[in-house]
Amino acid sequence: MPHLLRTSRLFAWFFLTGLSLAVIVGSGFYLYLRPGLPPVEQIMDIKLQTPLRVYSKDNRLIAEFGEKRRAPITIEQIPTIQLQAFMAAEDSRFYDHYGVDIKGLARAAVELISTGSIQSGGSTITMQVAKNYFLSRDRTFIRKFNEILLAIQIERELDKPQIFELYLNKIYLGNRAYGIAAASQVYYNKPVNELSLAQMAMLAGLPKAPSAYNPLANPQRATQRRDWILGRMKEHGFISPDAYELAIQAPVTATYNATETEVDADYVAEMARAEMVRRFGEDAYTDGYTVTLTVDSEDQQKATDALRDGLEAYDHRHGFRGPVGELDADTLANGDLSAAMLNYPRVESLMPAVITRVDDDKNEARAHVRRFGPAVMPFESMKWASRYKTENYTGSKPAKPSDVVSTGDVVYVRVEEIATVQATPEDGDAEGTPAPALDQPVRVSLMQVPDVEGALISLEAKTGAIKSLAGGYSFGQSKYNRATQAQRQPGSTFKPFLYLTALESGMTPATIYNDAPIVFDDAGAGWRPENSGGRFEGPTSLREALYRSRNLVSVRLLRDLGISRTLDYLEQLKVPVEGMPSDLSLALGSGHLTPMELARGLAVIANGGYDVKPYLIETITDVNGETVYQAPEVVLCDRNCDTEDSQSVPADDPVNAPAVTAEAEPETRIMRRLADERSVYILHSMMRDVIKRGTGRRARALGRDDLAGKTGTTNKQKDTWFAGFNHDIATTAWVGFDQPAPLGRGEYGASTALPIWVDYMKVALEGTPSAFMPRPNGIVNIRINPETGKRARPGEEGRFEIFKEEDAPAALTADDEGHTGSGSGGSDLSRQIF
Structure with a gap:
């Protein structure tokens, strides 16, 4: 008996000594590792890496950027049976332990001792959350102790549903799918709540080894893992025997389902991506931002299709x-x-x-x-x-x-x-x-893949919102965005700016210029501008000269206006002048503008003369659905426009607003008047004649009376354009080679760019009422002699023309009414005819 007592005491001392050593070692590990554990605040402020998604204004997906596919989901959105499938596979006692399952750890220790290698980690779902969010994936004892301590800490700070939600949103399930919602879409192309029991079990089998048990890569092993999980679910009473039997008989139905974009708009998507990176840096790809753009999905798709169709049509005309x-x-x-x-x-x-x-x-x-x-x-x-x-x-x-x-x-x-x-x-x-x-x-x-390229840009004239943009035939083939980057000669599409300068300078649509040959001899170098087709019409009104695109009239007009005066007015309109020549070739559009810059300038004319700043991003929301950016409301302003909440966009970045915080973002963007509304109204009338009777007649196929525009073709047909609008929409199309080269005989703006414009505008204008610029005060209608530009005498053939009151032809005197004669209209004819 004393011997037994002494033995019992010895074992007790050994036990207490071992326990004390364990406590000391454990305490030492805790004191050593505790400082390296993340603070509670970091645990509570966990950010999932969620991709950047870009949507059209009607909520169609345009693009997704980011390494990981993820769609965060709440625990309430996940069916209970799906939760039980993961518990059966990973941690059946999840709701019974406090972050660490002693039985599981003991089993892992026995496996390690018996086999000499790590067979399983004994990890609970909470421990996997600790590892996935905060720790490395190294299989070391230090990391395992960190995992245990952090799991206990997480269990103290979060409840079980929160922990399970974190796990199901973070876990990697193969094929770049992170989280249960993303995996459900990737493998089955449907939301979690529509999965069958067999499909739920298949997804629950992936965390252990996403490659080995992948139903796409290894359907046989994936099925074995699925059936094992179904068996575990039956053992734990999660499913009935009948449900188990049906599920194990189900075939493997997983297929690869990539994220399906709904709008073909790669150039627009790249513009949005670049702007988001400029605003938020690399976090733009991981912080779950959602960007809503100004483009409409139907208009954008038509812009993409119209440009491709037009380029293919040109390509076919020129052979195989x-x-x-x-x-x-x-x-x-x-x-x-x-x-x-x-x-x-x-x-x-x-x-x-x-x-x-x-x-x-x-x-x-x-x-x-x-x-x-x-x-x-x-x-x-x-x-x-x-x-x-x-x-x-x-x-x-x-x-x-x-x-x-x-x-x-x-x-x-x-x-x-x-x-x-x-x-x-x-x-x-x-x-x-x-x-x-x-x-x-x-x-x-x-x-065949066209060699020729092009661009199309459509703007809301009153706001500058980009309705659609296509920067080339194929973004995959060339990421060069011709809509915003290609500096090209605008040709005759520049003439509306020249004619607006003339109207602002006191000239009228009835002013007569001579359309006749002219030669300029500068230091022995002769320049002989010509009209397309080589014909000359003699004395011609500015209205007719514009809709017939008479080059010689434009050259004479610029000479009279003065190059410096014209460039100054272009600066007033905020049309870039850095690429403009300081000679008379300016009249023929020999400067350089991007299609976006030209579209923006035409939008100023379209909206009645107000400033336009194109923008693409309407709203930005964060991963929680909170709005972090809202495009300011655009206000057109005639007077008293200097307000504190106005904002200007840098001249070198006309498409996007500057990077500012939501707090600093103004509520309104003030767009000031840049041109006399009466001059712009008269120019609208003149440009509508381009479509009614001039070089843009193909646009009459749209059957509308509110359209105005201008064709453009540069020397040797290297650049071809059509820029057109009504009071609401301004759209510009360009066609040419990336390395400027002739497009070929018979290729003009009316044959290459205009069909693209018409094809697009057919959709963009469908169902919309006519949109004319309202007639401003100070405009008069006067019947004139079209050959002289003066008022028509009684009984004389004439036509009505519109004028600003102060620029109207002088009233007829009794002497004028009594005999015939001719004059110069709005200017001295002898001075105008060269």
Whole structure:
């Protein structure tokens, strides 16, 4: 008995000694590690890395930027059965422990002792939250102790639902999906509350090893893991035996579903991304900002489509430049054609294809199309493809398929009714799935990627809000945004600014100038400006000179106005003059403006003469839905405009507001008057004639009477334009080569840019009423003699013209009414005719 007592005491002392040592060691670890743990405030202020999302003003997704796909979700939005699936897989005693599961840790320790390596970490969901948010993923004892201590701290500060919510929003589930909501979309393309039991269990199996148990990469192992989780759910009473039996019989239905953008607007998206980075730095990609733009999704999509269609139409007019590559006979017979096509990128809707057979008897060619496989190309789709020779000449019209393509040629095609064919990620995408197997060859049309480029910009004239913008044929092919970056000669689209200068200087639409040859001899270097077509009309009113785009009248007009005076007025209109020449070629648009700068200047005319500052971003909200930026309300102001809440945008950044805090952002943006409203009203009338009877007649196809505009074509047709508007919308289209070169014989603003403008405006104006500038006070209508510009005498043929009161032709005297004669109208004719 004494021996037993002594033995019991010895064991008790050993136990107490061990316990004391454990307490001392544990306390030491705690004192050593505690200072490195994050403070409570950091735990409570956790930020999820959520991507930047850009939306149109009608809430259509334009783009998503950020490394991680994530869509934060609240615990209330997640079905209970989904929570139980994760508990069964990761921590069945989650609601019973205080952050650390002793049983789980003991099991992990036994596995370590018995096998000599770490088999499982014994981590609870709380410990995984600690690791995922604050710690590294190193498998070390120090990190594990940190994890335990931080888990206990988290449990003290947060309740169980909060911890579970953090876990389900942070956990990585493969394929760049972070969080349960993102994974549900990526694998099943539906929200969490619409998943089946089998799908919920499949997602719950991913945290352990997102690659090994990925249903896309390894469906067999993923199914085994899913069924094990379903069994655990049955054991814990989360599901019934019947539900278990049904779920394990369910097939694997996971597919890869990339984030689907709803608007084709890459250039606009890049402008928004760059502005967000300028405002918020790299945090813009991770802090969950949502940007709503001023663009309307339907208008924006039409701008993109109209520009591409117009560039393709030009490209077809100038012929087929031949195949972009060639495959040899051995590759055609024995090679992997899909792999061979990887050398040729997809360009928007155009897919690379190799011609596998040409059959003139059946009037078709056979092809293998990247991602779609076998295809048939009917000859009807090749009839445009006369061989390109120069910008002015093409070969003869093809009569059969072999006149266009040969076996082995690599060409670009457009798959007909492409929307009806299952879309998949690009070949070579590790996250993608194979292209669909099609029962029948797809029908394709022969295409080629245009060499020519272009841009289209549409602004709300009264506010400067960008309605739509297309900066080129393909952002993937070239990220150069021609709408905002391309400095090009505006040609005759510059003339409205010149004619507005004349109207502000006392001239009128009835002022007569001579449209006749003129030569300027400056230091022996002669310059002989010409009209398009080489014709001369003699004495011509400014109204007619504008709508017929008479170059010689514009040169004489600028000479009379003075170059310095004209440049000063351009500065008043805030049209950039840095790229403008200081000679008479200015009258013909030989300066340089970007399409955006020209569109902004035309918007000043469209809105009646008020300043315009284009802007793209309407609102910015943070991850919590709080508005951090709201575009100021635009107020058009005629007088007493100097208010404290007005804001100006730097001249070198006319598209975006400066980076300011929400508190500093003004509530209104004051747009001051830059031009006399009467002069602008008269110019509207003159520019409507460009469409009614002048070079812009193709715009009459829209069937509207409120449209005004101006075509533009530079020397040798290197730049072609159409800029048009009503009182609400101002839109500019440009077409040219990135490296300026002639577009070819017969290519003018009316044939290249105007069809794009019409195609877009058909949608932008649909359902809108006519929008005319209101007639201001101080305007008079007077019947004039069109040949002289003077008032018409009684019984004399004449037409009505509009004038500012002070610039109206003098009233007829009794002597004028009694005999015939001619005069100069608003100026001395002898001085005007050169």
